[in-house]
Amino acid sequence: xxxxxxxxxxxxEGDVSASTVAARxxxxxxxxxxxxxxEGIGPAMAEVGRLFEEDEYFVPELLMAARATKEIFLIxxxxxxQSGAKPAAHVVIGTVQGDxxxxxxxxxxxxxxxxxxxxxxxxxxxxxxKFIAALQQKPTQIVGLSALLTTTMPAMRSTIExxxxxxxxxxxxxxxxxxxxxxxxxxxxxxxxYSESAAASVGLARRLVGAA
Amino acid sequence: xxxxxWNTLVSAVRGExxxxxxxxxxxxxxxxxxxxxxxxxxxxxxxxxxxxDNLKAIRTFPDTMFLPGFWSEYxxxxxxxxxxxxxxxxxxEFPFAKKVLLSPTEVDRLEKPNVRKHGLLPxxxxxxxxxxxxxEAAGHKIxxxxxxxxxxxxxxxxxxxxFLEAIKTHPEQMHQLLNLVTDFLVEWIAYQRELxxxxxxxxxxxxxxxxxxxxxxxxxxxxxLQRAFDAxxxxxxxHNDAPSKASAPLLESTxxxxxxxxxxxTLTDMRTWTNNRITxxxxxxxxxxxxxxxxxxxxxxxxxxxxxxxDWSRLIVSCGGGMPPNAPTENIQALIDTVxxxxx
Numbered sequence: 301x302x303x304x305x306x307x308x309x310x311x312x313e314g315d316v317s318a319s320t321v322a323a324r325x326x327x328x329x330x331x332x333x334x335x336x337x338x339e340g341i342g343p344a345m346a347e348v349g350r351l352f353e354e355d356e357y358f359v360p361e362l363l364m365a366a367r368a369t370k371e372i373f374l375i376x377x378x379x380x381x382q383s384g385a386k387p388a389a390h391v392v393i394g395t396v397q398g399d400x401x402x403x404x405x406x407x408x409x410x411x412x413x414x415x416x417x418x419x420x421x422x423x424x425x426x427x428x429x430k431f432i433a434a435l436q437q438k439p440t441q442i443v444g445l446s447a448l449l450t451t452t453m454p455a456m457r458s459t460i461e462x463x464x465x466x467x468x469x470x471x472x473x474x475x476x477x478x479x480x481x482x483x484x485x486x487x488x489x490x491x492x493x494y495s496e497s498a499a500a501s502v503g504l505a506r507r508l509v510g511a512a
Numbered sequence: 513x514x515x516x517x518w519n520t521l522v523s524a525v526r527g528e529x530x531x532x533x534x535x536x537x538x539x540x541x542x543x544x545x546x547x548x549x550x551x552x553x554x555x556x557x558x559x560x561x562x563x564x565d566n567l568k569a570i571r572t573f574p575d576t577m578f579l580p581g582f583w584s585e586y587x588x589x590x591x592x593x594x595x596x597x598x599x600x601x602x603x604x605e606f607p608f609a610k611k612v613l614l615s616p617t618e619v620d621r622l623e624k625p626n627v628r629k630h631g632l633l634p635x636x637x638x639x640x641x642x643x644x645x646x647x648e649a650a651g652h653k654i655x656x657x658x659x660x661x662x663x664x665x666x667x668x669x670x671x672x673x674x675f676l677e678a679i680k681t682h683p684e685q686m687h688q689l690l691n692l693v694t695d696f697l698v699e700w701i702a703y704q705r706e707l708x709x710x711x712x713x714x715x716x717x718x719x720x721x722x723x724x725x726x727x728x729x730x731x732x733x734x735x736x737l738q739r740a741f742d743a744x745x746x747x748x749x750x751h752n753d754a755p756s757k758a759s760a761p762l763l764e765s766t767x768x769x770x771x772x773x774x775x776x777x778t779l780t781d782m783r784t785w786t787n788n789r790i791t792x793x794x795x796x797x798x799x800x801x802x803x804x805x806x807x808x809x810x811x812x813x814x815x816x817x818x819x820x821x822x823d824w825s826r827l828i829v830s831c832g833g834g835m836p837p838n839a840p841t842e843n844i845q846a847l848i849d850t851v852x853x854x855x856x
Contacts, residue, residue, distance in 0.1 A: 314680065355755075355757060355758070357725075358723060358724050358725045358728070358758070359676050359723040359724070360676045360677060360679055360680050360723070360724060360725070360728060361680075361725070363673055363676055363677045363680075364677065364680050364681075367677065398602075398605060400600075400608045401672075402671070402672070402673065403672040403673045403676075406673045407673070449606060450799060450803075450836065450837050450838075451542075451604075451605065451606065451837060480799060482800070
């Protein structure tokens with residue numbers, strides 16, 4: 301069995317070119333894309349998350365690891381499509397209307413992608429109707445709502461209310477996060493889950509879709 | 513700040529015993545205009561509203577200090593505007609500065625702003641100049657030169673994730689950017705001091721410092737903060753309410769002697785990490801307690817915080833960050849009264 305430790309190390313160290321080289325080597329040696337995700341990228345991102353939680357990694361290190369996984373997925377995605385393999389789930393993510401901050405949302409998107417989810421990133425200042433249009437365009441299991449400001453947190457509630465009004469709320473799980481957001485707030489607006497950090501979002505998303 | 517408040521602040525910064533322990537709050541547009549009954553945009557654009565709202569806060573809470581005091585600001589737009597950022601405004605929204613650099617390699621084309629002419633900087637100082645006679649007639653003086661810190665400005669010019677990634681992928685260009693921003697900051701601070709000789713403090717706000725490791729902080733934050741704070745002033749005040757464990761031990765070397773930090777850390781931890789050499793301004797939870805709690809919650813949490821820290825030297829009680837939106841009068845008063853009662 302091909303040793304994926306070089307790939308894992310490259311991802312953990314955020315070395316983009318070494319990550320893609322290692323991924324190609326693994327594929328050339330017969331590692332299946334799904335195995336590469338499950339035994340290479342997944343454990344590497346879990347380690348990145350652990351290092352972040354233990355204050356050994358900070359946001360730049362997280363961003364670099366996420367970037368490395370993103371590059372690997374550029375190689376894997378066509379292969380996964382060819383083989384008919386499905387991502388863990390499709391996630392639509394965005395910063396809610398009125399809020400132009402993207403760091404938390406970008407980190408979560410990158411971590412989820414690295415964790416084997418297909419992510420549609422709608423960007424910042426996203427009105428509810430844009431979320432709803434995305435849900436109608438492609439089967440989606442999870443919606444991620446981000447807000448950095450206490451003044452824009454209410455837009456999370458109105459977005460969820462808009463999902464209800466459009467009849468799409470029951471089709472999806474909603475996870476929310478952002479500096480001012482708390483578990484209590486998440487419950488109060490009818491979200492399904494709250495993630496305290498980008499690193500924790502992958503495990504949370506897996507639990508939401510029963511893939512943990 | 514009036515002379516008595518300034519003397520209290522200086523005394524606390526020098527580590528002299530204070531009974532009762534002083535209280536102070538950073539107040540600016542996220543809290544003040546709404547509390548005073550105005551929109552954020554009116555606060556920014558109407559000098560009379562700006563003055564009246566600040567005086568109203570000072571007169572409502574005479575037993576506390578407001579920092580930096582009559583803070584002439586345009587949210588996050590003040591400094592980025594001088595670099596050419598497009599600034600977006602809403603009637604009751606925080607203004608937002610759009611990034612000007614689309615890649616790290618574009619740093620070369622960025623020019624150092626003229627602090628006397630560019631962006632919102634002339635408006636910032638003119639507002640204070642117009643109001644200075646009334647501010648001084650009310651017994652107060654302009655005490656601080658104020659600016660966002662070097663990493664904070666750089667992150668607005670590039671985008672925060674892009675900047676944080678670029679310190680790994682393009683470190684030379686990021687040092688180039690930070691050097692340019694710091695050159696600008698030094699001139700901007702000097703210009704404020706030139707216009708207002710009563711300034712004897714520098715106040716820099718930079719949450720981005722909290723997002724990087726100790727090693728990156730040493731490389732990308734400390735040298736630039738040292739330069740920005742390198743002026744002959746009594747109070748060197750820094751705000752970072754993002755995590756501070758990595759940066760805190762390094763702050764003394766930048767000259768900082770007053771620190772407002774977030775709620776991720778206790779006063780005791782922060783005191784240890786700063787080697788008890790920096791006066792701490794903190795750190796009641798701003799949103800969950802000061803804004804959303806009851807006066808009884810504020811009293812209980814403040815008392816617990818004071819009892820937990822034990823040693824009340826080098827301490828000014830505040831919230832962990834700026835005054836949060838919607839913090840009600842009775843909660844602020846409860847904090848002030850509790851500190852006076854517990855520490856008298």
